[in-house]
Amino acid sequence: MKAIRSMVLVSGDQVSLNHGALEVFNALQQQLAAFGLEEEITVSMVNDVNKPGLDPLVLVYPDAVIYGSVTPEDVPHLVEEHLYKGRVVAEKQISPYDLTGRIAWLSARKGTLPAEHRIVLKNVGLIDPENIDDYILHDGYEALAKVLREMTPEDTINEIKASGLRGRGGAGFPTGLKWQFVAGAKGEKKYVICNADESEPGTFKDRLVLEGDPHSIIEAMMIGAYAVGANEGFVYIRGEYRLAIHRMQKAIEQAEAYGLLGDNIFGTDFSFKLHIHAGAGAYICGEETALIESIEGNRGEPRPRPPYPTTAGLWQKPTLVNNVETLANITAIIRNGAAWYKAIGTTSSPGTKVYTILGNVNVTGLIEVPMGITLREVVSIYAKGMKDGANFKLAQTGGSSGSIIPASLQDTPMDFDSFSKAGVSLGSGALLICNEDVCVVDLAKVLLNFFRFESCGKCNPCRIGNRRSYEVLCNIAEGVGTEQDLKDLQMMADQLYQLSNCGLGQTAGSPLRDILAHFRAEVEAHIKLKVCPAGVCPMSGHRVYQID
Amino acid sequence: MPVEVKGGQDVRSFVRTLVEEQGSEKAELIPILHEINHELGYISDEAIQELSDRMHIPTSHIFSVATFYRMLSTEPRGRHVIQFCESAPCHVAGGRQVWQSLQKELGLEKGETSADEKWTLITTSCLGVCGIGPVIIIDHDIYGNVTPEQVPNLLKNYD
Ligand SMILES: Cc1cc2nc3c(=O)[nH]c(=O)nc-3n(C[C@H](O)[C@H](O)[C@H](O)COP(=O)(O)O)c2cc1C
Ligand code: SF4
Ligand code: FES
Numbered sequence: 130m131k132a133i134r135s136m137v138l139v140s141g142d143q144v145s146l147n148h149g150a151l152e153v154f155n156a157l158q159q160q161l162a163a164f165g166l167e168e169e170i171t172v173s174m175v176n177d178v179n180k181p182g183l184d185p186l187v188l189v190y191p192d193a194v195i196y197g198s199v200t201p202e203d204v205p206h207l208v209e210e211h212l213y214k215g216r217v218v219a220e221k222q223i224s225p226y227d228l229t230g231r232i233a234w235l236s237a238r239k240g241t242l243p244a245e246h247r248i249v250l251k252n253v254g255l256i257d258p259e260n261i262d263d264y265i266l267h268d269g270y271e272a273l274a275k276v277l278r279e280m281t282p283e284d285t286i287n288e289i290k291a292s293g294l295r296g297r298g299g300a301g302f303p304t305g306l307k308w309q310f311v312a313g314a315k316g317e318k319k320y321v322i323c324n325a326d327e328s329e330p331g332t333f334k335d336r337l338v339l340e341g342d343p344h345s346i347i348e349a350m351m352i353g354a355y356a357v358g359a360n361e362g363f364v365y366i367r368g369e370y371r372l373a374i375h376r377m378q379k380a381i382e383q384a385e386a387y388g389l390l391g392d393n394i395f396g397t398d399f400s401f402k403l404h405i406h407a408g409a410g411a412y413i414c415g416e417e418t419a420l421i422e423s424i425e426g427n428r429g430e431p432r433p434r435p436p437y438p439t440t441a442g443l444w445q446k447p448t449l450v451n452n453v454e455t456l457a458n459i460t461a462i463i464r465n466g467a468a469w470y471k472a473i474g475t476t477s478s479p480g481t482k483v484y485t486i487l488g489n490v491n492v493t494g495l496i497e498v499p500m501g502i503t504l505r506e507v508v509s510i511y512a513k514g515m516k517d518g519a520n521f522k523l524a525q526t527g528g529s530s531g532s533i534i535p536a537s538l539q540d541t542p543m544d545f546d547s548f549s550k551a552g553v554s555l556g557s558g559a560l561l562i563c564n565e566d567v568c569v570v571d572l573a574k575v576l577l578n579f580f581r582f583e584s585c586g587k588c589n590p591c592r593i594g595n596r597r598s599y600e601v602l603c604n605i606a607e608g609v610g611t612e613q614d615l616k617d618l619q620m621m622a623d624q625l626y627q628l629s630n631c632g633l634g635q636t637a638g639s640p641l642r643d644i645l646a647h648f649r650a651e652v653e654a655h656i657k658l659k660v661c662p663a664g665v666c667p668m669s670g671h672r673v674y675q676i677d
Numbered sequence: 678m679p680v681e682v683k684g685g686q687d688v689r690s691f692v693r694t695l696v697e698e699q700g701s702e703k704a705e706l707i708p709i710l711h712e713i714n715h716e717l718g719y720i721s722d723e724a725i726q727e728l729s730d731r732m733h734i735p736t737s738h739i740f741s742v743a744t745f746y747r748m749l750s751t752e753p754r755g756r757h758v759i760q761f762c763e764s765a766p767c768h769v770a771g772g773r774q775v776w777q778s779l780q781k782e783l784g785l786e787k788g789e790t791s792a793d794e795k796w797t798l799i800t801t802s803c804l805g806v807c808g809i810g811p812v813i814i815i816d817h818d819i820y821g822n823v824t825p826e827q828v829p830n831l832l833k834n835y836d
Contacts, residue, residue, distance in 0.1 A: 137754065143818060143819040143820075144821065155832070327805060330766055331765065335808065354777070368803065370805065370806055371817065406707075406708075409710070409746035409748045410746045410749070410801075411745060423707065424704060425704055426704045426742070427742065428742055429742055429746075461801035488766065493808055497806070528803075529765060545797070559807075561769060567769060572768075572769075575768045579763075579764055579802055583802060
């Protein structure tokens with residue numbers, strides 16, 4: 130294979146496609162061939178670089194030059210000037226900062242964002258996710274080969290344990306320990322499941338890994354399977370993630386064709402079969418026992434635990450369930466060693482974390498940074514500050530089941546232990562940043578509406594508690610709340626936590642608990658003064674008109 | 678009105694073929710329901726009955742599964758299904774105003790299908806594209822950064 134001199138990426142998100150991205154892609158291929166450059170310059174499509182108004186975009190690596198919006202008619206000139214003669218076409222160039230963080234990885238941007246450190250997203254946006262050769266060129270399947278040839282299952286588990294990796298699906302459970310439980314469980318038949326259900330509001334990190342680097346998940350699942358003694362696995366992908374399902378399907382077929390999936394991999398006696406199961410739309414199916422019920426063909430209702438899936442999971446067999454981001458760390462740990470990994474992040478939460486930044490900030494999008502940076506750093510460095518210079522009011526971390534945290538916690542390091550010490554949770558890594566125009570009652574209403582809708586309905590505290598909390602919040606928002614409502618909210622928050630069967634109900638009360646702890650005065654203003662200080666709730670409208 | 682599958686096949690033989698192709702293990706139930714939903718636009722009573730006969734699963738179980746998942750429907754839907762994300766990140770990004778505009782334009786409430794069977798308006802939880810919220814999905818087309826003013830024009834793309 131000839132050396133690749135340059136890579137050209139065309140934005141392939143839905144909006145770009147509607148605006149002719151495919152035609153631009155075809156024109157690029159034609160022109161590169163016309164100049165005899167097709168061997169040294171590759172063209173591929175990438176997702177999530179959508180910049181409304183400037184799409185479709187064309188990105189040229191390694192120069193990190195972005196052009197937008199590009200029409201097929203622009204292509205001959207771009208190819209001749211930039212790719213053939215090496216001169217950037219300034220009049221079509223746009224600034225990488227216009228890309229509001231969605232861009233995968235640009236050297237120009239890396240310079241200004243010093244702490245960004247990519248392990249999980251190492252390949253995302255850089256390689257062609259539909260081409261296994263590209264993955265292999267980027268060290269792909271090297272870790273699997275190393276494990277199968279040089280390490281025993283015990284060695285493999287010990288390496289992951291020594292790395293200190295903790296699960297990124299929300300709970301932060303030590304991954305190596307979980308692997309050890311499954312390895313130690315009795316049973317001939319065991320399963321490995323990748324939890325790619327990702328339906329936590331505000332979270333889309335797993336989707337980007339699946340769409341951008343599907344082979345890294347296959348490879349990691351195989352390493353896990355070898356370590357725990359499984360030979361069959363499932364990727365449970367959220368049904369709405371059509372592109373991710375397509376890419377994963379393609380990756381599985383390519384790996385099978387290369388003999389990297391199937392029987393006697395690398396000539397060893399390790400065999401592995403991988404299936405995809407598409408979800409059908411239910412947040413609760415991200416909970417691991419509900420997910421298992423769903424694969425078995427049932428309603429996704431969580432099972433009582435124990436027994437845990439590590440001993441009795443899919444079809445009652447020992448089952449390893451790991452999140453996508455967790456798995457995306459595995460190959461790097463095996464290739465570079467546990468000591469390398471441990472040196473990144475904080476002592477008790479090593480490695481990096483992918484965050485999705487959303488809300489009232491200048492730059493929304495996705496970053497991967499070492500564990501332990503603070504919310505203030507995220508907002509000021511990566512999100513480039515609050516939009517329109519407004520004041521930071523609160524952030525919700527970890528999606529709907531995460532915590533609502535006030536400005537006073539902005540300097541708490543974001544890692545599992547520091548956060549839990551502060552009584553808040555990091556969850557999935559979604560960061561919803563809100564300014565003073567956001568009303569806590571209105572926000573809580575939206576969150577409880579979510580839980581009311583997504584509760585599986587199996588146990589009463591959750592089914593009734595969420596509905597009732599939502600109704601109480603609606604009353605408060607409409608100006609008919611009472612002091613008793615305040616007490617009821619507190620009680621329901623506590624009971625949801627104490628009495629619910631699974632994590633959904635247990636965390637559903639946290640927005641209630643948090644607004645009562647940190648923003649009580651604002652809730653009380655709704656009840657006692659009949660005023661929505663942020664001017665959002667329905668009753669505030671009435672009030673304003675009355676004054677007029 | 679009898680529901681017909683593409684190619685003139687009737688519902689029962691379509692279901693039978695699916696079960697023959699995919700197998701009658703219970704684990705195949707949800708993938709098969711997906712396909713039926715895709716083909717008919719919803720899962721009809723007739724389809725449930727045929728599935729029950731072929732897979733030896735009680736109709737009550739099939740019905741309870743089919744109504745549990747958001748992407749499956751046991752009610753007929755319009756030609757175009759509009760999904761509006763009502764989760765917090767889209768809400769904070771201006772979703773509330775977009776929802777009002779959508780309702781006004783269509784004259785529909787949450788979950789309703791228009792009298793001419795053109796539109797079904799449903800709300801959904803986060804669709805994983807919050808980076809470009811507020812988000813609307815029409816059939817399989819994703820629209821991001823939607824403003825209330827854009828809504829009428831978006832709808833014009835569909836007939
Ligand atoms: C209501 C609920 C929803 C969940 N959703 C997800 C999800 O979408 N993805 C995920 O990986 N874990 C989710 N989890 C956590 C899983 O149950 C499980 O802890 C995780 O997949 C374990 O993987 P890890 O150890 O790699 O983090 C959810 C948990 C609950 C209670
Ligand atoms: S807590 Fe809620 S989601 Fe969990 S089992 Fe009970 S009803 Fe279902
Ligand atoms: S919150 Fe609307 S797509 Fe995620």
